[in-house]
Amino acid sequence: MHMNKLLSLALLLSVLLFSACQNERSAAKWKRSGQDILIRMPQEPSGLNSLMAFDAYSTTAQRYLYQFLEDMDPHSGELRPQLLEKKPTIEMLENGGVRYDFDMHPKAVWDNGKPVTGEDYLFTLKLIMNPHIPASIFRPYLDFLDRVETDPENPRHFSVYTKRPYILAEEVITNILPVMPEYKFDPEGIMRNYSLEELMNPELRKQFEEDERLQAFAKSFTSDANNRAPEQVGGSGPYRLEEWSEGQRLVFVKKDPWWGDEYCPENELLCAYPPRITIKPVKDPSAAATLIKGEEIDIADLLNPRDFVEMRDDPKLNQIYSFEAPLTLRHYFIYINTRNPKLDDPKVRRALAHLLNTQQIIQDVFYGLGEPVSSPIFPGKDYYAKDLKPIPFDIEQAKVLLSEAGWMDTDGNGTVDKKINGQKVEMELNFLVTPNEPSKQIALLFQENAQKAGVKINIQILDFKAWRQAMNAREYELANGALSYQPVLDDLTQIWHTQSSQAGGMNRTFFGSEESDQIIEEINRTLDKKKRDKLYKIFQHMIYEDQPVINIMTARSRIAIHRRFDAFTSYVPPSYYPMLYRLEDELQ
Missing domain, CATH: 3.90.76.10 (Dipeptide-binding Protein; Domain 1)
Incomplete structure (x- = not known):
């Protein structure tokens, strides 16, 4: 009996010693420690009032409050x-x-x-x-x-x-x-x-x-x-805003006590493990990669695709970070202002679509982390119109369509032109682009190919706030776009109904007619799945023919998460969930 107790004690001590050594080795290989989380965002949230700030960065931060x-x-x-x-x-x-x-x-x-x-x-x-x-x-x-x-x-x-x-x-x-x-x-x-x-x-x-x-x-x-203002924003959520230093950081501190704690983990939506969550806006993708290489950040999303692939394949960094690429409900495209006199003809818009080499963009810009799409509906949904094929890259066909729409190079300057309201107008288009690297690369590739068909593209890089203001005021011709799908049935009203085309609404292309509005409204009240799916497909064909946007792809996330956390990613936006991340050591 005495010997058994000694053996049991020896076994317990060896387990504790092994665990301590493991923790010591983990601490030795990691610079970062503790439950606090530091998140890199590519843009600063525009606000924390849910009725004033709707961008993805803002809505992510608002969930803490x-x-x-x-x-x-x-x-x-x-x-x-x-x-x-x-x-x-x-x-x-x-x-x-x-x-x-x-x-x-x-x-x-x-x-x-x-x-x-x-x-x-x-x-x-x-x-x-x-x-x-x-x-x-x-x-x-x-x-x-x-x-x-x-x-x-x-x-x-x-x-x-x-x-x-x-x-x-x-x-x-x-x-x-x-x-x-x-x-x-x-x-x-x-x-x-x-x-x-x-x-x-x-x-x-x-x-x-x-x-x-x-x-x-x-x-x-x-x-x-x-x-x-920290003293004004905030609700029933687990955190309060402690600090907002513009361009530097947003600091959220866990409330103590907080009413939801006693219901976690039974209801995971009421869990909030980190005592402090800090958002650090870092626009420059190279700077974001440097933060990861120096182990100065805990979570970084929307990394530059090239940097993501290189870091993912680095064995040393893989011991520190988990590089995740979950499927996202994110649709990349180019907005077209269909009310602009140069762009009000569907043939012109289809010509522009032929000038975008989506396969090149997916491979060279996103390093294969995406799939081409031909509709604003997520391709994983069963009512996605699979019969619609992505518009092929075809410069010669673009030239034909421009000519059919009356655009020809009459003065030999390399840019097609046309008389509109009695005035000769060159096909020169301003392309509004946010400063993230993929958007700039897409714009440059599009600019190069468009010139071959006589279309001059002027790239204007705007910070996200200026871009959003221009889009809300409809002061644009072309603009980069990215919207998140939702993992539920699609209500097309917000993006495609004509009542959403007024300034500030989300129908930024002015797409729509009485017929398309009626289809949207019928979809929304049709509970019969077979009938509803048919309506969804009819609508997708209308979008395809009218070409109010140039579809590019649906993408995968590019997220780095520090390995000291028991973390997961999801296709549900924003793909990462810091409130639910606990230290690995706490779970052992």
């Missing part, structure tokens, strides 16, 4: 409760509408300790419908809503009524925006003077556009402080 009723599970892509206690109950109504009943999580609270309620959710929807708040990209999605009823007896309970069934009803109701704290953004209760039904009524729109109280509220709500 705010929460949705339901959010996407990064493993399955399915909606799961985040602020809700459970999934909603659903009832079909005799009038053709649908009722959704919700209960907020009983422990969900704001920073002031007050509960998150149905009134906060209703307030969030009213923010979207305030005509003086720049939230036009969200409004088309809410067209199916009828009303929201809160419960004075149980503030956490509320019901959402819809006018009709909608294929993305639950996704829109629960995930269109994070819930905003009414007490913080509307302490005087101004928006309580307006019902959601009134704000959604198109007959009252002009009245509300002239409403001075709504104007004053919107001016206050959209102030810079509500978008960037």
Whole structure:
């Protein structure tokens, strides 16, 4: 018996010694340590107010501060409760509408300790419908809503009524925006003077556009402080903004206590392991690669493809970082302003598509980390129109199409021209490009090939803020573009419906007609999969023929993550999930 105890003790000591040696070796080979996470982003977030800043960098950062009723599970892509206690109950109504009943999580609270309620959710929807708040990209999605009823007896309970069934009803109701704290953004209760039904009524729109109280509220709500100031931004999420040094860093610190901790890991959407998350904007891809080579960063996304492949194949760096290339729901393309007189003919737009060598771009710019596409629908979805083939690179065919559209080189200067409204106009196009390296390389390759067909391309490199401003104002001819698909059914309203083509909307190409709008609307209310898939394919053919964009590819992410973390990546944007990353040593 005594000998057995000694052997057991010896075995325990050897295991502990082995574990200590392993940890010591890990510490020795890694410069970085601890649970805090430092993230390199290629652009600085434009803001932390969800109704003012919609770019991918901003929405990624906003998730540290705010929460949705339901959010996407990064493993399955399915909606799961985040602020809700459970999934909603659903009832079909005799009038053709649908009722959704919700209960907020009983422990969900704001920073002031007050509960998150149905009134906060209703307030969030009213923010979207305030005509003086720049939230036009969200409004088309809410067209199916009828009303929201809160419960004075149980503030956490509320019901959402819809006018009709909608294929993305639950996704829109629960995930269109994070819930905003009414007490913080509307302490005087101004928006309580307006019902959601009134704000959604198109007959009252002009009245509300002239409403001075709504104007004053919107001016206050959209102030810079509500978008960037640490004391103003923040919601029910696990972190607070401690610092924003413009161009340098955004620092998020874990709240202590935070209401969601006791429900992790049972509900992974309520997990937040790092005590501190810092975002470091680094635009220069070479500088980003240098940070990795010097082990000065924990996570870096959207790395230069060449750097990514070289570092991935470096055995030494592979001991420090995991280089991940998950399939992404990201679509790369070129916007075409179809209202521009030089570009209003589909033949001209198809000619430009023939001048883009997508295979060369995929191989030389993205090092094979992409697949060509011929539609704005993710090719992995079963209603992707597989019969549509990518437009082939063909300079001679581009010349033919330009000639058929009336563009010829009449003065022998190497650039085709045409008379428009009595004036000779050269086919000279400005191409707006953000400063990331792949976008610049795509523009240069396109410029070189276009010149061979008599099309002069002037490349204008703008920082992301200036690019976005130009696009929102529709002050462009061509522009690089990248949008993320969603792992759900596609509502094409935001990007392709004509009501989204106004300044600030996401239909930046002015694509659309009464017929295309009708197809989009029919898709949204068609619950029969076979019929809906057929409509999706008809719409894709319309886009293909009209050519409002030049499709390039769908890509894979290029992410480096420090190996001290038990990390994973996902096809669900943003592909990496720092709040869910724990130290490997903690799991042993």
